[in-house]
Amino acid sequence: MMEESGGPNAGDLARVADVLRGAHAVVALTGAGISAESGVPTFRGAEGLWRTYRAEDLATPDAFRRDPRLVWEWYLWRRSRIAAARPNPGHLALARFETRLRQFTLLTQNVDGLHRQAGSRDPIELHGNIWRGRCTASGCVISRPPVADELMAATSGAPSDLPRCACGAVLRPDVVWFGEGLDPEKVDRAVAAVRRSKVMLVIGTSAIVYPVAAFPALARHGGATIVEINVADTPLTGDADVVLRGASGELLPALERLL
Numbered sequence: 001m002m003e004e005s006g007g008p009n010a011g012d013l014a015r016v017a018d019v020l021r022g023a024h025a026v027v028a029l030t031g032a033g034i035s036a037e038s039g040v041p042t043f044r045g046a047e048g049l050w051r052t053y054r055a056e057d058l059a060t061p062d063a064f065r066r067d068p069r070l071v072w073e074w075y076l077w078r079r080s081r082i083a084a085a086r087p088n089p090g091h092l093a094l095a096r097f098e099t100r101l102r103q104f105t106l107l108t109q110n111v112d113g114l115h116r117q118a119g120s121r122d123p124i125e126l127h128g129n130i131w132r133g134r135c136t137a138s139g140c141v142i143s144r145p146p147v148a149d150e151l152m153a154a155t156s157g158a159p160s161d162l163p164r165c166a167c168g169a170v171l172r173p174d175v176v177w178f179g180e181g182l183d184p185e186k187v188d189r190a191v192a193a194v195r196r197s198k199v200m201l202v203i204g205t206s207a208i209v210y211p212v213a214a215f216p217a218l219a220r221h222g223g224a225t226i227v228e229i230n231v232a233d234t235p236l237t238g239d240a241d242v243v244l245r246g247a248s249g250e251l252l253p254a255l256e257r258l259l
């Protein structure tokens with residue numbers, strides 16, 4: 001493979017593999033880029049969702065109050081894209097890191113569920129999961145409500161046909177919207193893992209949405225080596241100790257082969 005036989009990343013890959021082997025605790029933080037090779041659209045960049053759609057119309061509590069049907073339709077469209085997607089070699093390599101590395105914690109901003117599908121046992125899904133619904137009255141979470149029923153309900157007419165909890169209240173997607181806080185329990189677990197990490201892999205994220213965007217600096221403050229894996233520069237690039245430039249679906253398996 002290019003990376004193992006002297007490609008542009010060869011030296012850096014070997015260096016990262018060395019650091020990973022010696023590390024007592026490793027954190028990987030992923031963003032939409034890791035799922036790009038599975039065909040799931042990212043948010044920013046030339047083909048990103050936020051080029052075509054306005055976050056304030058679709059991914060805020062106000063947007064849902066104003067037009068829950070529109071918001072549901074958008075999430076159900078995204079679900080249909082994700083349903084057609086399969087984990088790619090990047091997801092699969094990360095799932096195997098769990099058994100190959102000591103104290104490996106996977107943090108993701110993705111809501112697509114592809115890390116679990118790839119075999120990661122306990123990814124901390126900081127922005128929620130698009131396959132779950134949450135009751136707007138009680139907050140109870142419904143795993144995988146039937147998509148076909150919801151789709152029909154969300155597109156068939158009156159607002160009363162919106163997806164509903166057994167208690168009768170409207171369900172919302174169980175994801176974090178702009179202007180909302182993250183689940184404090186998940187943030188606590190994530191921050192604890194970040195603080196104890198000796199290496200942090202930051203993969204396929206533009207690293208600009210807080211609070212998650214603050215995690216690399218927190219890890220660095222604790223002495224961790226920061227490795228960025230991305231096809232392009234991000235605001236984090238200048239602060240990373242090592243930058244592996246390329247597709248995560250190629251670089252992560254190449255890294256795994258060196259462990």
Ligand code: OAD
Binds near residue numbers: 044176204207246249
């Ligand atoms: P973005 O769309 O902002 O960034 C995707 C990143 O992945 C970019 O830096 C790309 O360069 C990189 N990338 C694309 N393809 C790649 C590949 N094959 N291999 C490696 N890198 C690749 O997505 P996020 O950073 O995840 O939040 O966005 C963060 C949050 O903003 C999302 O969780 C979402 C969004 O608005 C909410 O909806 C609350």
